[in-house]
Amino acid sequence: MSDVMNRRGLTIKGLLELEPLEGARLVAGYTNVNQVISRVNIVGSPDVLNFVRPQEFMMTTGYPFRDHVEELVDLLPQLKEKNVAGVGIKVQRFIDEIPQSFIEKANELHFPVVEILPTAVFSDIVRVAMEEVFYQESEHLMTLYNRVQECTKQMAAGKEIRDVIYHLEELMGNPVVVYDFDRTIIAPLFEDVLEEFELRKTVQALETKAGSGIRGIKIRDETFSCIAIPLTSETTLSHTAFIACIETNYELTEVDCLTIEKMSTMLNMELANIAARKQIEKRYMNQFLKDVLLGEVTSDVDMEIRTQSLDLDFERKWYQVFIMDVKDKGALKEEFTYMVSTLSKAIKGQLYGTVLLGEFTFLLIDHTKKSLERSFGLIQKEVDRFTSYKNMQESYTLCVGDHVHDIKNIQESYHKAVKVNTIRQQYTTDKKVIHYQDLHLYRLLYLIPEGTEVIQYTEEILGVLERASKKSVNYIETLEAYFQANRNIRVTAETLYTHYNTVVYRMEKISSLLNVDIDDPEVSLELQVALKLRKMNQSQMKKVKPLAQRKYS
Structure with missing residues:
Protein backbone atom coordinates (compact mmCIF):
# COMPACT_ATOMS: atom_id res chain seq x y z
CA MET A 1 0.00 0.00 0.00
CA SER A 2 1.43 3.42 -0.96
CA ASP A 3 1.95 6.20 1.56
CA VAL A 4 -0.88 8.13 -0.07
CA MET A 5 -3.37 5.31 0.24
CA ASN A 6 -2.12 4.29 3.68
CA ARG A 7 -3.39 7.53 5.21
CA ARG A 8 -6.84 8.99 5.45
CA GLY A 9 -6.87 11.92 3.01
CA LEU A 10 -4.45 13.28 0.46
CA THR A 11 -0.82 14.06 1.42
CA ILE A 12 1.53 16.79 0.17
CA LYS A 13 3.44 14.10 -1.72
CA GLY A 14 0.22 12.82 -3.30
CA LEU A 15 -0.85 16.36 -4.21
CA LEU A 16 2.33 16.90 -6.23
CA GLU A 17 1.55 13.76 -8.24
CA LEU A 18 -1.76 15.20 -9.51
CA GLU A 19 -1.92 16.26 -13.17
CA PRO A 20 -2.92 19.95 -12.63
CA LEU A 21 0.23 20.40 -10.51
CA GLU A 22 2.61 19.05 -13.14
CA GLY A 23 5.97 20.83 -12.84
CA ALA A 24 5.28 22.04 -9.28
CA ARG A 25 8.00 21.28 -6.75
CA LEU A 26 8.42 21.16 -3.00
CA VAL A 27 10.94 23.83 -1.94
CA ALA A 28 10.65 23.58 1.89
CA GLY A 29 9.32 21.33 4.64
CA TYR A 30 10.61 18.08 3.13
CA THR A 31 10.26 16.24 6.46
CA ASN A 32 6.49 16.75 6.38
CA VAL A 33 5.92 15.48 2.85
CA ASN A 34 3.34 13.03 4.24
CA GLN A 35 1.33 15.77 5.93
CA VAL A 36 -2.39 15.02 5.40
CA ILE A 37 -4.57 17.43 3.43
CA SER A 38 -8.29 17.40 4.13
CA ARG A 39 -9.18 20.34 1.86
CA VAL A 40 -7.64 22.84 -0.65
CA ASN A 41 -8.37 26.57 -0.52
CA ILE A 42 -7.46 29.62 -2.59
CA VAL A 43 -6.64 32.77 -0.62
CA GLY A 44 -6.50 36.17 -2.29
CA SER A 45 -7.06 38.43 0.71
CA PRO A 46 -4.45 39.87 3.08
CA ASP A 47 -6.56 38.56 6.00
CA VAL A 48 -5.29 35.02 5.33
CA LEU A 49 -5.66 33.81 8.95
CA ASN A 50 -9.42 34.44 8.89
CA PHE A 51 -9.94 31.99 6.04
CA VAL A 52 -7.67 29.02 6.69
CA ARG A 53 -8.62 25.78 8.49
CA PRO A 54 -6.62 22.88 10.04
CA GLN A 55 -5.21 20.33 7.53
CA GLU A 56 -5.94 22.74 4.71
CA PHE A 57 -3.54 23.32 1.80
CA MET A 58 -3.55 27.03 1.05
CA MET A 59 -2.81 28.36 -2.48
CA THR A 60 -2.07 31.96 -3.37
CA THR A 61 -0.75 33.99 -6.27
CA GLY A 62 1.02 36.22 -3.76
CA TYR A 63 -1.02 39.21 -4.88
CA PRO A 64 -1.76 40.47 -1.30
CA PHE A 65 1.97 40.45 -0.55
CA ARG A 66 3.38 41.72 -3.85
CA ASP A 67 4.66 44.93 -2.29
CA HIS A 68 5.56 43.49 1.13
CA VAL A 69 6.99 40.05 0.53
CA GLU A 70 8.57 40.01 4.00
CA GLU A 71 5.07 39.76 5.51
CA LEU A 72 4.89 36.24 4.12
CA VAL A 73 7.73 35.24 6.44
CA ASP A 74 5.92 36.66 9.50
CA LEU A 75 2.80 34.73 8.49
CA LEU A 76 4.44 31.27 8.61
CA PRO A 77 4.46 30.69 12.42
CA GLN A 78 0.77 31.61 12.59
CA LEU A 79 -0.12 29.22 9.76
CA LYS A 80 1.85 26.49 11.53
CA GLU A 81 0.00 27.20 14.78
CA LYS A 82 -3.34 26.86 12.98
CA ASN A 83 -2.21 23.41 11.77
CA VAL A 84 -2.36 24.38 8.09
CA ALA A 85 -1.05 21.47 6.01
CA GLY A 86 1.09 23.60 3.68
CA VAL A 87 1.11 26.47 1.24
CA GLY A 88 1.45 26.67 -2.56
CA ILE A 89 2.66 29.89 -4.16
CA LYS A 90 2.28 30.59 -7.89
CA VAL A 91 5.44 32.33 -9.10
CA GLN A 92 6.21 34.66 -12.00
CA ARG A 93 2.86 36.38 -11.73
CA PHE A 94 2.87 38.80 -8.80
CA ILE A 95 5.96 37.32 -7.09
CA ASP A 96 8.94 36.45 -9.29
CA GLU A 97 10.23 33.80 -6.93
CA ILE A 98 9.68 32.59 -3.42
CA PRO A 99 12.00 34.59 -1.12
CA GLN A 100 14.93 32.67 0.37
CA SER A 101 14.08 33.99 3.83
CA PHE A 102 10.59 32.45 3.48
CA ILE A 103 12.08 29.07 2.47
CA GLU A 104 14.55 29.11 5.37
CA LYS A 105 11.80 29.92 7.89
CA ALA A 106 9.55 27.20 6.44
CA ASN A 107 12.34 24.63 6.76
CA GLU A 108 12.92 25.72 10.33
CA LEU A 109 9.23 25.09 11.08
CA HIS A 110 9.10 21.90 8.92
CA PHE A 111 6.28 23.59 7.03
CA PRO A 112 5.70 22.34 3.45
CA VAL A 113 5.96 24.99 0.73
CA VAL A 114 5.19 24.21 -2.93
CA GLU A 115 6.29 26.33 -5.87
CA ILE A 116 3.48 26.32 -8.47
CA LEU A 117 4.12 27.15 -12.13
CA PRO A 118 2.33 30.20 -13.62
CA THR A 119 0.54 27.97 -16.15
CA ALA A 120 -1.29 26.02 -13.43
CA VAL A 121 -5.03 26.64 -13.06
CA PHE A 122 -6.11 26.89 -9.39
CA SER A 123 -9.68 25.75 -10.06
CA ASP A 124 -8.42 22.57 -11.74
CA ILE A 125 -6.11 21.91 -8.79
CA VAL A 126 -8.96 22.35 -6.28
CA ARG A 127 -11.35 20.15 -8.28
CA VAL A 128 -8.92 17.26 -8.84
CA ALA A 129 -7.44 17.45 -5.33
CA MET A 130 -10.84 17.36 -3.62
CA GLU A 131 -11.97 14.47 -5.83
CA GLU A 132 -8.87 12.60 -4.68
CA VAL A 133 -9.56 13.47 -1.03
CA PHE A 134 -13.17 12.27 -1.26
CA TYR A 135 -12.13 9.13 -3.12
CA GLN A 136 -9.47 8.19 -0.61
CA GLU A 137 -11.70 8.96 2.37
CA SER A 138 -14.43 6.80 0.87
CA GLU A 139 -11.86 4.05 0.32
CA HIS A 140 -10.88 4.19 3.98
CA LEU A 141 -14.51 4.22 5.07
CA MET A 142 -15.09 1.15 2.94
CA THR A 143 -12.01 -0.46 4.50
CA LEU A 144 -13.43 0.26 7.97
CA TYR A 145 -16.85 -1.05 6.98
CA ASN A 146 -15.40 -4.24 5.49
CA ARG A 147 -13.23 -4.95 8.52
CA VAL A 148 -16.12 -4.51 10.94
CA GLN A 149 -18.42 -6.58 8.74
CA GLU A 150 -15.87 -9.42 8.49
CA CYS A 151 -15.43 -9.57 12.26
CA THR A 152 -19.18 -9.28 12.89
CA LYS A 153 -19.85 -12.23 10.57
CA GLN A 154 -17.25 -14.35 12.35
CA MET A 155 -18.73 -13.57 15.76
CA ALA A 156 -22.24 -14.31 14.49
CA ALA A 157 -20.97 -17.65 13.16
CA GLY A 158 -19.83 -18.58 16.66
CA LYS A 159 -16.10 -18.23 16.06
CA GLU A 160 -13.82 -18.04 19.09
CA ILE A 161 -12.65 -14.54 20.02
CA ARG A 162 -9.06 -15.67 19.38
CA ASP A 163 -9.98 -16.60 15.77
CA VAL A 164 -11.73 -13.26 15.25
CA ILE A 165 -8.69 -11.34 16.55
CA TYR A 166 -6.35 -13.41 14.38
CA HIS A 167 -8.45 -12.52 11.32
CA LEU A 168 -8.43 -8.85 12.36
CA GLU A 169 -4.63 -8.99 12.53
CA GLU A 170 -4.55 -10.31 8.97
CA LEU A 171 -6.82 -7.47 7.83
CA MET A 172 -4.80 -4.75 9.59
CA GLY A 173 -1.30 -6.17 9.03
CA ASN A 174 -0.28 -5.42 12.64
CA PRO A 175 -0.49 -7.31 15.96
CA VAL A 176 -3.69 -6.89 17.97
CA VAL A 177 -3.88 -7.52 21.72
CA VAL A 178 -7.05 -8.06 23.77
CA TYR A 179 -7.01 -8.06 27.57
CA ASP A 180 -10.49 -9.24 28.55
CA PHE A 181 -12.67 -8.99 31.67
CA ASP A 182 -11.12 -12.18 33.14
CA ARG A 183 -7.57 -10.92 32.52
CA THR A 184 -7.16 -13.39 29.70
CA ILE A 185 -4.64 -12.20 27.11
CA ILE A 186 -5.54 -12.79 23.46
CA ALA A 187 -2.66 -11.92 21.14
CA PRO A 188 -2.28 -14.46 18.29
CA LEU A 189 0.72 -12.85 16.57
CA PHE A 190 2.57 -11.82 19.74
CA GLU A 191 2.05 -15.25 21.35
CA ASP A 192 4.20 -16.76 18.59
CA VAL A 193 6.94 -14.15 18.98
CA LEU A 194 7.14 -13.06 22.62
CA GLU A 195 7.93 -15.08 25.73
CA GLU A 196 5.08 -15.23 28.23
CA PHE A 197 6.73 -12.78 30.64
CA GLU A 198 7.38 -10.38 27.74
CA LEU A 199 3.73 -10.58 26.69
CA ARG A 200 2.58 -9.86 30.27
CA LYS A 201 4.95 -6.90 30.47
CA THR A 202 3.63 -5.59 27.14
CA VAL A 203 0.01 -5.93 28.30
CA GLN A 204 0.86 -4.14 31.52
CA ALA A 205 2.34 -1.24 29.53
CA LEU A 206 -0.63 -1.14 27.14
CA GLU A 207 -3.05 -1.09 30.07
CA THR A 208 -1.53 2.18 31.33
CA LYS A 209 -1.98 3.76 27.90
CA ALA A 210 -5.57 2.64 27.24
CA GLY A 211 -7.78 5.55 26.22
CA SER A 212 -4.94 8.07 25.72
CA GLY A 213 -4.67 8.00 21.91
CA ILE A 214 -1.61 6.95 19.93
CA ARG A 215 1.33 6.42 22.29
CA GLY A 216 4.74 4.80 22.27
CA ILE A 217 5.44 1.39 23.81
CA LYS A 218 8.75 -0.39 24.32
CA ILE A 219 9.10 -4.05 23.33
CA ARG A 220 12.54 -5.70 23.41
CA ASP A 221 14.32 -2.33 23.47
CA GLU A 222 12.39 -1.09 20.42
CA THR A 223 9.73 1.61 20.58
CA PHE A 224 6.51 1.17 18.59
CA SER A 225 3.43 3.36 18.23
CA CYS A 226 0.22 1.83 19.55
CA ILE A 227 -3.44 2.60 20.10
CA ALA A 228 -5.28 1.02 23.06
CA ILE A 229 -9.02 1.47 23.64
CA PRO A 230 -10.77 0.40 26.90
CA LEU A 231 -13.48 -2.23 26.42
CA THR A 232 -15.69 -0.76 29.12
CA SER A 233 -16.01 2.42 31.18
CA GLU A 234 -17.14 0.48 34.27
CA THR A 235 -14.90 0.78 37.34
CA THR A 236 -16.00 -2.49 38.95
CA LEU A 237 -13.03 -4.34 37.44
CA SER A 238 -9.68 -4.24 39.25
CA HIS A 239 -7.95 -3.84 35.88
CA THR A 240 -8.54 -2.07 32.56
CA ALA A 241 -9.81 -4.42 29.86
CA PHE A 242 -8.77 -3.18 26.41
CA ILE A 243 -8.10 -3.90 22.74
CA ALA A 244 -4.89 -2.54 21.21
CA CYS A 245 -3.06 -2.45 17.89
CA ILE A 246 0.73 -2.09 17.75
CA GLU A 247 2.54 -0.58 14.77
CA THR A 248 5.19 -3.24 14.11
CA ASN A 249 4.69 -3.82 10.36
CA TYR A 250 2.67 -0.96 8.88
CA GLU A 251 2.14 2.62 9.97
CA LEU A 252 -0.96 3.10 12.11
CA THR A 253 -3.58 5.05 10.17
CA GLU A 254 -6.67 6.87 11.29
CA VAL A 255 -8.79 4.08 9.82
CA ASP A 256 -6.83 1.61 12.00
CA CYS A 257 -7.66 3.69 15.06
CA LEU A 258 -11.33 3.80 14.04
CA THR A 259 -11.27 0.03 13.50
CA ILE A 260 -9.95 -0.56 17.02
CA GLU A 261 -12.55 1.85 18.41
CA LYS A 262 -15.42 0.06 16.63
CA MET A 263 -14.06 -3.35 17.66
CA SER A 264 -13.91 -2.25 21.30
CA THR A 265 -17.68 -1.68 21.26
CA MET A 266 -18.34 -5.03 19.58
CA LEU A 267 -16.00 -6.90 21.91
CA ASN A 268 -17.51 -5.26 24.97
CA MET A 269 -20.91 -6.72 24.10
CA GLU A 270 -19.53 -10.10 23.02
CA LEU A 271 -17.27 -10.49 26.06
CA ALA A 272 -20.11 -9.42 28.36
CA ASN A 273 -22.23 -12.27 26.92
CA ILE A 274 -19.33 -14.71 27.22
CA ALA A 275 -18.66 -13.56 30.80
CA ALA A 276 -22.32 -14.10 31.72
CA ARG A 277 -22.21 -17.63 30.26
CA LYS A 278 -18.91 -18.35 31.98
CA GLN A 279 -20.33 -17.18 35.29
CA ILE A 280 -23.19 -19.69 35.02
CA GLU A 281 -20.81 -22.45 33.87
CA LYS A 282 -18.44 -21.54 36.69
CA ARG A 283 -21.17 -22.00 39.32
CA TYR A 284 -22.08 -25.42 37.92
CA MET A 285 -18.41 -26.34 37.59
CA ASN A 286 -17.64 -25.26 41.16
CA GLN A 287 -20.49 -27.32 42.51
CA PHE A 288 -19.43 -30.34 40.46
CA LEU A 289 -15.82 -30.05 41.67
CA LYS A 290 -16.93 -29.80 45.28
CA ASP A 291 -19.16 -32.86 44.89
CA VAL A 292 -16.31 -34.85 43.28
CA LEU A 293 -13.81 -33.80 45.94
CA LEU A 294 -16.19 -34.59 48.78
CA GLY A 295 -17.31 -37.87 47.21
CA GLU A 296 -20.89 -36.73 46.78
CA VAL A 297 -21.37 -37.83 43.15
CA THR A 298 -23.75 -40.68 43.87
CA SER A 299 -23.39 -42.93 40.82
CA ASP A 300 -21.58 -43.59 37.53
CA VAL A 301 -24.65 -42.39 35.65
CA ASP A 302 -24.68 -39.12 37.61
CA MET A 303 -20.96 -38.66 36.91
CA GLU A 304 -21.42 -39.30 33.18
CA ILE A 305 -24.37 -36.91 32.86
CA ARG A 306 -22.59 -34.10 34.69
CA THR A 307 -19.25 -34.45 32.90
CA GLN A 308 -20.99 -34.50 29.51
CA SER A 309 -23.08 -31.42 30.34
CA LEU A 310 -19.91 -29.54 31.33
CA ASP A 311 -17.98 -30.96 28.35
CA LEU A 312 -15.35 -32.54 30.64
CA ASP A 313 -13.11 -35.49 29.86
CA PHE A 314 -12.57 -37.30 33.20
CA GLU A 315 -12.50 -40.88 32.03
CA ARG A 316 -9.44 -43.18 32.32
CA LYS A 317 -7.09 -40.50 33.63
CA TRP A 318 -4.77 -39.92 36.58
CA TYR A 319 -5.84 -37.42 39.24
CA GLN A 320 -4.18 -35.46 42.02
CA VAL A 321 -5.57 -32.88 44.43
CA PHE A 322 -3.52 -30.15 46.08
CA ILE A 323 -4.37 -27.24 48.35
CA MET A 324 -2.62 -23.89 48.17
CA ASP A 325 -2.39 -22.28 51.59
CA VAL A 326 -1.41 -18.61 51.74
CA LYS A 327 -1.10 -16.08 54.53
CA ASP A 328 -3.11 -13.42 52.72
CA LYS A 329 -6.17 -15.34 51.52
CA GLY A 330 -8.00 -12.13 50.62
CA ALA A 331 -5.34 -11.10 48.09
CA LEU A 332 -5.35 -14.52 46.39
CA LYS A 333 -9.15 -14.70 46.32
CA GLU A 334 -9.22 -11.65 44.03
CA GLU A 335 -6.65 -13.26 41.72
CA PHE A 336 -7.80 -16.89 41.99
CA THR A 337 -9.66 -17.19 38.67
CA TYR A 338 -6.78 -15.50 36.84
CA MET A 339 -4.27 -17.73 38.63
CA VAL A 340 -6.10 -20.95 37.66
CA SER A 341 -6.19 -19.74 34.06
CA THR A 342 -2.47 -18.88 34.14
CA LEU A 343 -1.47 -22.24 35.65
CA SER A 344 -3.66 -24.13 33.15
CA LYS A 345 -1.78 -22.60 30.23
CA ALA A 346 1.54 -23.93 31.59
CA ILE A 347 0.54 -27.62 31.26
CA LYS A 348 -0.86 -30.04 28.71
CA GLY A 349 -3.18 -31.69 31.23
CA GLN A 350 -6.31 -30.25 32.82
CA LEU A 351 -6.41 -28.08 35.94
CA TYR A 352 -9.52 -26.99 37.82
CA GLY A 353 -9.71 -24.80 40.90
CA THR A 354 -12.32 -24.01 43.52
CA VAL A 355 -12.54 -22.57 47.01
CA LEU A 356 -13.67 -25.45 49.22
CA LEU A 357 -14.22 -24.96 52.95
CA GLY A 358 -12.22 -21.76 52.76
CA GLU A 359 -9.17 -23.36 51.10
CA PHE A 360 -7.89 -22.86 47.54
CA THR A 361 -8.22 -26.37 46.15
CA PHE A 362 -6.99 -27.68 42.78
CA LEU A 363 -7.72 -30.85 40.83
CA LEU A 364 -4.98 -31.85 38.36
CA ILE A 365 -5.79 -34.39 35.63
CA ASP A 366 -3.51 -36.02 33.05
CA HIS A 367 -3.31 -39.13 30.89
CA THR A 368 -0.53 -40.98 32.74
CA LYS A 369 1.04 -40.89 36.18
CA LYS A 370 4.31 -39.70 34.66
CA SER A 371 2.66 -36.86 32.73
CA LEU A 372 0.72 -35.95 35.89
CA GLU A 373 3.99 -35.61 37.82
CA ARG A 374 5.48 -33.59 34.98
CA SER A 375 2.47 -31.27 34.95
CA PHE A 376 2.70 -30.76 38.70
CA GLY A 377 6.38 -29.84 38.34
CA LEU A 378 5.46 -27.20 35.75
CA ILE A 379 2.72 -25.89 38.03
CA GLN A 380 5.24 -25.49 40.87
CA LYS A 381 7.43 -23.29 38.65
CA GLU A 382 4.46 -21.28 37.44
CA VAL A 383 3.18 -20.77 41.01
CA ASP A 384 6.62 -19.43 41.96
CA ARG A 385 6.54 -17.07 38.99
CA PHE A 386 2.97 -15.96 39.68
CA THR A 387 3.44 -15.42 43.43
CA SER A 388 6.70 -13.57 42.80
CA TYR A 389 4.89 -11.29 40.34
CA LYS A 390 2.15 -10.73 42.95
CA ASN A 391 4.65 -10.36 45.85
CA MET A 392 3.30 -13.49 47.61
CA GLN A 393 6.30 -15.79 47.06
CA GLU A 394 7.27 -16.26 50.73
CA SER A 395 3.80 -16.94 52.04
CA TYR A 396 2.40 -20.00 50.25
CA THR A 397 2.52 -23.79 50.67
CA LEU A 398 1.24 -26.49 48.31
CA CYS A 399 -0.23 -29.40 50.30
CA VAL A 400 -0.37 -32.36 47.93
CA GLY A 401 -2.61 -35.44 47.99
CA ASP A 402 -1.81 -38.84 46.44
CA HIS A 403 -2.00 -39.78 42.75
CA VAL A 404 -5.16 -41.80 42.08
CA HIS A 405 -6.27 -43.60 38.93
CA ASP A 406 -9.98 -44.03 39.67
CA ILE A 407 -12.29 -41.04 39.49
CA LYS A 408 -14.08 -42.36 42.59
CA ASN A 409 -10.83 -42.04 44.56
CA ILE A 410 -10.42 -38.32 43.92
CA GLN A 411 -11.97 -37.73 47.33
CA GLU A 412 -9.16 -39.80 48.90
CA SER A 413 -6.55 -37.57 47.26
CA TYR A 414 -8.48 -34.54 48.52
CA HIS A 415 -8.72 -35.87 52.09
CA LYS A 416 -4.99 -36.59 52.06
CA ALA A 417 -4.28 -33.00 50.89
CA VAL A 418 -6.51 -31.68 53.67
CA LYS A 419 -4.67 -33.87 56.19
CA VAL A 420 -1.30 -32.58 54.95
CA ASN A 421 -2.54 -28.98 55.27
CA THR A 422 -3.84 -29.63 58.77
CA ILE A 423 -0.75 -31.42 60.05
CA ARG A 424 1.85 -29.12 58.49
CA GLN A 425 0.31 -26.16 60.31
CA GLN A 426 1.35 -27.83 63.58
CA TYR A 427 5.06 -27.39 62.99
CA THR A 428 7.54 -25.06 61.30
CA THR A 429 8.85 -25.84 57.83
CA ASP A 430 10.23 -23.78 54.97
CA LYS A 431 9.12 -26.27 52.30
CA LYS A 432 6.89 -24.84 49.58
CA VAL A 433 5.57 -28.27 48.53
CA ILE A 434 4.60 -30.93 51.08
CA HIS A 435 3.43 -34.48 50.33
CA TYR A 436 2.00 -36.78 52.97
CA GLN A 437 5.24 -38.78 53.18
CA ASP A 438 7.13 -35.56 53.96
CA LEU A 439 5.33 -35.30 57.31
CA HIS A 440 7.37 -38.19 58.78
CA LEU A 441 6.68 -38.63 62.53
CA TYR A 442 3.94 -36.00 62.49
CA ARG A 443 1.73 -38.49 60.62
CA LEU A 444 1.66 -40.68 63.73
CA LEU A 445 1.51 -37.85 66.28
CA TYR A 446 -1.48 -36.48 64.38
CA LEU A 447 -3.37 -39.69 65.19
Missing part, protein backbone atom coordinates in the same frame (compact mmCIF):
# COMPACT_ATOMS: atom_id res chain seq x y z
CA ILE A 448 -2.97 -39.24 68.95
CA PRO A 449 -6.25 -37.84 70.25
CA GLU A 450 -6.15 -34.46 71.93
CA GLY A 451 -6.58 -34.65 75.69
CA THR A 452 -5.17 -34.00 79.12
CA GLU A 453 -2.85 -37.03 78.96
CA VAL A 454 -0.89 -35.54 76.05
CA ILE A 455 -0.69 -32.19 77.84
CA GLN A 456 0.46 -33.86 81.07
CA TYR A 457 3.05 -35.90 79.15
CA THR A 458 4.65 -32.81 77.56
CA GLU A 459 4.43 -31.00 80.93
CA GLU A 460 6.23 -33.82 82.74
CA ILE A 461 9.09 -33.83 80.23
CA LEU A 462 9.39 -30.16 79.22
CA GLY A 463 7.67 -28.29 82.04
CA VAL A 464 10.88 -27.73 83.99
CA LEU A 465 12.41 -26.02 80.91
CA GLU A 466 9.32 -23.82 80.53
CA ARG A 467 9.58 -22.74 84.14
CA ALA A 468 13.33 -22.09 83.97
CA SER A 469 13.11 -20.02 80.78
CA LYS A 470 13.43 -16.25 81.06
CA LYS A 471 12.98 -13.39 78.61
CA SER A 472 16.65 -13.53 77.67
CA VAL A 473 16.90 -17.33 77.64
CA ASN A 474 14.40 -19.73 76.05
CA TYR A 475 15.52 -23.30 76.75
CA ILE A 476 12.69 -24.82 74.67
CA GLU A 477 13.73 -22.76 71.64
CA THR A 478 17.38 -23.73 72.16
CA LEU A 479 16.53 -27.43 72.43
CA GLU A 480 14.39 -27.31 69.26
CA ALA A 481 17.15 -25.54 67.32
CA TYR A 482 19.68 -28.11 68.63
CA PHE A 483 17.69 -31.06 67.28
CA GLN A 484 16.87 -29.28 64.00
CA ALA A 485 20.61 -28.72 63.53
CA ASN A 486 21.17 -32.47 63.96
CA ARG A 487 22.73 -31.80 67.40
CA ASN A 488 25.44 -29.59 65.89
CA ILE A 489 26.36 -26.85 68.42
CA ARG A 490 27.92 -24.53 65.83
CA VAL A 491 24.89 -24.66 63.49
CA THR A 492 22.59 -24.17 66.50
CA ALA A 493 24.53 -21.04 67.50
CA GLU A 494 24.25 -19.66 63.95
CA THR A 495 20.51 -20.38 63.87
CA LEU A 496 19.94 -18.60 67.19
CA TYR A 497 22.43 -15.80 66.40
CA THR A 498 24.15 -16.72 69.66
CA HIS A 499 27.77 -17.31 70.64
CA TYR A 500 29.02 -20.89 70.47
CA ASN A 501 29.98 -20.99 74.18
CA THR A 502 26.55 -19.64 75.14
CA VAL A 503 24.87 -22.58 73.40
CA VAL A 504 27.28 -25.04 75.08
CA TYR A 505 26.34 -23.55 78.46
CA ARG A 506 22.60 -23.72 77.70
CA MET A 507 22.76 -27.36 76.61
CA GLU A 508 24.61 -28.25 79.81
CA LYS A 509 21.97 -26.33 81.78
CA ILE A 510 19.15 -28.19 79.94
CA SER A 511 20.78 -31.55 80.77
CA SER A 512 21.06 -30.46 84.38
CA LEU A 513 17.45 -29.24 84.61
CA LEU A 514 16.10 -32.43 83.01
CA ASN A 515 18.62 -34.59 84.88
CA VAL A 516 19.25 -36.63 81.73
CA ASP A 517 21.99 -37.30 79.17
CA ILE A 518 20.69 -35.57 76.02
CA ASP A 519 23.04 -37.60 73.83
CA ASP A 520 21.38 -40.82 74.95
CA PRO A 521 19.34 -42.08 71.92
CA GLU A 522 16.25 -42.97 73.98
CA VAL A 523 16.31 -39.61 75.80
CA SER A 524 16.87 -37.73 72.53
CA LEU A 525 13.91 -39.52 70.89
CA GLU A 526 11.56 -38.82 73.80
CA LEU A 527 12.54 -35.15 73.94
CA GLN A 528 11.96 -34.71 70.20
CA VAL A 529 8.56 -36.43 70.40
CA ALA A 530 7.61 -34.21 73.34
CA LEU A 531 8.68 -31.08 71.44
CA LYS A 532 6.59 -32.08 68.41
CA LEU A 533 3.57 -32.88 70.60
CA ARG A 534 3.99 -29.53 72.27
CA LYS A 535 3.85 -27.78 68.89
CA MET A 536 0.74 -29.72 67.92
CA ASN A 537 -1.02 -28.76 71.13
CA GLN A 538 -0.30 -25.06 71.44
CA SER A 539 -3.83 -24.29 72.53
CA GLN A 540 -3.75 -27.01 75.20
CA MET A 541 -0.36 -25.78 76.45
CA LYS A 542 -1.90 -22.36 76.97
CA LYS A 543 -4.48 -23.94 79.29
CA VAL A 544 -1.75 -25.38 81.54
CA LYS A 545 0.39 -22.24 81.38
CA PRO A 546 -0.58 -21.13 84.87
CA LEU A 547 0.63 -24.54 86.09
CA ALA A 548 3.91 -24.10 84.25
CA GLN A 549 4.37 -20.65 85.76
CA ARG A 550 3.77 -21.76 89.39
CA LYS A 551 6.74 -21.63 91.69
CA TYR A 552 7.89 -24.93 93.09
CA SER A 553 9.83 -25.26 96.32
